[in-house]
Amino acid sequence: MSQKTQGSRLEIQGVNKFFGDFCALKDINLTIEPGELVCFLGPSGCGKTTLLRIIAGLERQSGGLLHQGETDISLKPPRERDFGIVFQSYALFPNMTVTDNIAYGLRSIGMPKAQVRSRVDELLALVGLEDQASKYPAQLSGGQQQRVALARALAPSPGLLLLDEPLSALDAKVRHHLRSEIRSLQKQLGVTTVMVTHDQEEALAMADRVVVMNNGVIEQVGTPLDIYQQPASAFVASFIGAMNFIDSSPLNGQRVKIGNRELDLIRPLPAADGCIQLAIRPEDVHLLPSGDGEWEGEVLALDYLGAFIRTHIRLSDIELDLVVDVDPRSARRLDLRVGGCICLNLPSDALHCFAA
Template identity: 50%
Template sequence: MAEEFLRIDKLVKTFGGNQVVKGVDLSFNKGEFVSLLGPSGCGKTTILRMIAGFERPDSGRILVEGKDISGLAPNQRKIGMVFQAYALFPNMNVADNIGFGLKIAGMPKPQREARIEEMLQLIGLSGYGKRYPFELSGGQQQRVALARALAPSPRMLLLDEPLSALDAKIRVSLREQIRQIQRELGITTVFVTHDQEEALSISDRIVVLNTGNVEQFGQPFEIYNRPQTRFVATFVGTLNTLNATVADAGAKTVTLGGTTVTIPALPASARNGEAVALTMRPEAVSLANGATRDIVLDGKVAEVSFLGSVIRLKVDLGDNAVNLDTFNDQRTPPPAHGAPVRIGIASSDVLVLER
């Protein structure tokens, strides 16, 4: 059974009459990597700053290993934090930046130097100790910021959108390094991001936030494939929405594009003649020969987007349109713009969201 490490209990925070965190309850396990995911203004950074002690909650508690730390100053919490801006001291070299917290804590010089070298090896920058921040790339500077946060051996690591200033290729490489280091140290980590791919790729679990509320908390597979609210379904990944009409609620059938199809996920509250929104991910839609899926619809290619390993087609279905992803096959070019196509959808992949 997983051991609880961090508990956020009914946390509330208001700025200027605007409640940005609205009674949030969360529980994180020891050694877990959890991402707080959501759009700007959803409260994710405010929650992180309250965990760190840089903001005080209006009400609620923050407990670490069962002890309430809500009233402690940041330097009493034994928490390391990496900011969006690297915040390295420009007048200090890499070694002094990493060892700054150790020096303030009074660690003797020999032990401090050994710890700095250990951190340089951990982040893959051995031999860079005498360089200054301006001599490093953005990715290297962020690794130094990570080493500085980890040097005092904190019991928890907080990361506030640490990759947002980097280009795409470096972001992917550095997030993999961060995850590898986190696993190696076994440190409980809370990671703030608005990048869905980032959260899905490196998290043990994800908290999806919207306007100060938790919309869903679960593993990446659950968040993506089984969204519990319309917001989660539309915010995380790309979603197709097809308008349909309930034909027979008892039989769970709907009329879609002049065809009657069975939708297992049709809710019990549906009523005959009611308009419903059927949703599915682009990868759940395929070009079909009429026999591969139980929902088959005819349409016309409206757009072709080449995305490298994946080609995304937008297919006009008349009253609806749908995006589908297909792998790039060098031997088979995608259908041309305007070409007639037949698409297939498995009814088991269809979700029905509240309107």
């Protein structure tokens, strides 16, 4: 067994899932390239876990096809698919030592004893648990248990690794550490990985590509940068990071109207009649000293969040509240005070627009 496995390509075509009348997944199409780490991200109930379970064969899709490499796995039971899985609860076998847990999958394919031992040692070294080999899961910390679960899943060298909210049971510090550890391990092994998470920060930090899901459909697939900078829908824009939304009505061409002012946009308008929504990130709003900008506002509240200050501003002439992030130095320069007046610009290159 070599350390470096060939990750497999996964192709999902037109997958649907119904639970009775409820449609949990609607026409899912997605291709995952070999060696890629893809995150399914979305609020609870969006269908991300169902999709993962369908990929594993633990749930049967109502329609659609799945291919792993050249093989059609649509109807195969889990045992005949080639994947390793780590659950949120880890599901480590409590009556077995770390070694026996990791060896479990190797023994079920009848690997000779000596090979099992060397493979287990290899994995223990890989996850840095050589000195815990003969302990039981209950004697390990949460982070160590998580590593055992990972090692157990990777032991038979699967072409596909499935991670179901693998970090959510851990406390913040361990989580951050394991995040980068899993990522580098995955890169090192080249195993194609699908991870389900509801934590956007985790998804953005780890994934090659993020699949944002909502109400059983894929809202957007893209690199973390794409997802953040070019959200494809109002849902993605609001789910990832913070976003200000401004109602407006389109005029001719690229012109839109906010309140009684008109504005030229750089990005194309969505094909929608009636209202559209403009959106801007809190860090993209330009604050200026009173009297210098296009919009006048009053500072309602200031939240000190360490590296930046989240400023709540009311634009008086259109009765709109905006959230703006300012670094402390600019805040001092602008003399930000609750109740003070402030001016701001909405740079048109930072304005997104969505159908309302």
